Amino acid sequence: MPWPEPMTPVRMRRVAVVVPRTALRDALVRIAEAGCVELDRAPDAAPGPAAQRLRGLRGRAGPATPENGDTAVLAATAPDLDRLAQRDDRGMLAGEAQLEERAGSAVRRGEVAALAGWCPAAEMPRVAGRLAAAGGALVPLPTPRGTDPPTLLRQTGRVSFTPLVTTYGTPRYADLDPSWPAGLAYVAMFGIMFGDVGHGALLLLGAVALRLGRPRRLVQLRRLWPFLAGAGLASMLAGAAYGEFFGPTGLLPVLWLAPLESPARLLTAAVVLGAGLLALAHAAGAVNRVREDGWAAGLYAASGCAGLLFYLGLALAAAGLVPHSPVPWAGGAALAASGLALLASGLFRASAGGGAGLAETVVRLFDVVVRAGTNTLSFARLAAFGLTHAALADLVWRGTAALAGRGAGGVAGAVVLFVVGTAVSLGLEALVAGVQALRLAFYEIFSRLFETEGRPFRPWHVPAAERAEALLRR
Structure with a gap:
């Protein structure tokens, strides 16, 4: 039953991010900066090196991932994690921990890596352009049977209810x-x-x-x-x-x-x-x-x-x-x-x-x-x-x-x-x-x-670090 767009949630598309394995980090950084793609994550994934260092800074009882803690930022190039830990830069470590988690969920076949997720249909050209600069592509996928896309209500201008x-x-x-x-x-x-x-x-x-x-x-x-x-x-x-x-x-x-x-x-x-x-x-x-x-x-x-x-x-x-x-x-x-x-x-x-x-x-x-x-x-x-x-x-x-x-x-x-x-x-x-x-x-x-509740759209968004160049790997 088609309805005018203002009367329905934002139209979502199931997508796959396909990039060369060597460009996976660059592609993920670009997706994080765009802030309009929700990537699937593997359940119960083991914490990576950045998450382990972040947990050490927070204390053993603290969370291993940055979603519940520090404001995350990302550098364009992989930084020295030990140096970040020495400087107590939790924001950069939090961003790296999030990137590790997404990268660990990627499917790798030969020289290609791929991740699945959701993206607003109107944002797909912009995301595809950012991925193309990293040698990757955004591929539309059919919506899995029995799966509801995440819901994003429209923010119409400056006035929203x-x-x-x-x-x-x-x-x-x-x-x-x-x-x-x-x-x-x-x-x-x-x-x-x-x-x-x-x-x-x-x-x-x-x-x-x-x-x-x-x-x-x-x-x-x-x-x-x-x-x-x-x-x-x-x-x-x-x-x-x-x-x-x-x-x-x-x-x-x-x-x-x-x-x-x-x-x-x-x-x-x-x-x-x-x-x-x-x-x-x-x-x-x-x-x-x-x-x-x-x-x-x-x-x-x-x-x-x-x-x-x-x-x-x-x-x-x-x-x-x-x-x-x-x-x-x-x-x-x-x-x-x-x-x-x-x-x-x-x-x-x-x-x-x-x-x-x-x-x-x-x-x-x-x-x-x-x-x-x-x-x-x-x-x-x-x-x-x-x-x-x-x-x-x-x-x-x-x-x-x-x-x-x-x-x-x-x-x-x-x-x-x-x-x-x-x-x-x-x-x-x-x-x-x-x-x-x-x-x-x-x-x-x-x-x-409403009889049943949907799932909110939670895009992955991590801004670029202002001090990235000083913390890059030597």
Whole structure:
């Protein structure tokens, strides 16, 4: 089932690196510098000379390979390992230990050495050009039967929501890449719970500071700035709809509803939004099941076509029960029953059969029905925490307004209360909204998208050593 590239992980190719044996080191150094090839490694390989010296420097209890330790670098020509050990140059020894491990995994036939691995299809011409300079070649291979390629999600420009997905797990290579839809859903849910133009603007300013690397102690979180910026923007949009600017200050008109005055409408809207997100998650999950195991498996899965039919039917039946609704609830009920019948068939076929299989099928069907209802109602927390945020902001504003009318001392107290109250509510509610939006994304949405985890793409990357010439073999 072909899909546009932005909706799928980076396309991988199985490749073989073929070089003259005398040029194996040169080729490996070039591959390490390119940093876009994952080479196969022999399991339980004995540590080489560089790894042994590195272990001696670290202590006998330390790791023998550099993956878990020092920052590795590589010289273009093999250095003197004894001299490196004398100089306590663990970075160079770490790079040599990694190179030894890859070289030890090479298959040698006569004057030729070869290694297998994975490479993004778009990077193959660049890698082939680097290998050609060493007298080698990059040969495309067929993907081994029964083997999934490693997964690399796309980093589109400077704005990426892939950390949201990779924090949950690594999708299988055949799955759709939900980074952007999931990221937009996350910031939208955050905005509903944190709707305030003033508070959202502060988050947006924080995102700009994080993008610029300020404060420096948080520079390692810089890649998360799109989430903070998106959350701030969504909060400002929701705040404009609520008429909230550092609380119900009256500076903005209510464009949709005031949370504290219309809690039932906000609760209904949150559940409806959740139902829509779950329907989309079911649809994407059905696509994933078909792409992973074909139509036969995808048709009967709870997170596949059967689950999608059941949930759509359940949603239509529920909408038909609303007074004055034109949706025929009977049609939705029939669609839901069809989905349950498909699901029951798949569950029974996967069981041991007989009475035990029937009992197992009934229990699992009951679990599917209960989860559909509870997962949908779980989105009511969007309204609940939105009301909590509005109530805290209202409390701070009422106290500020009351103090401001009591002379100069009151004005000073009002300023202190407003600043401290805003800081407390901002920090507390932002944390709560962030955690709750993450919980909904993980447990309600991603649990329908992914059933099994894939393997992340881990290319071998070791930069060239700046002091290589001084450490070359004499």
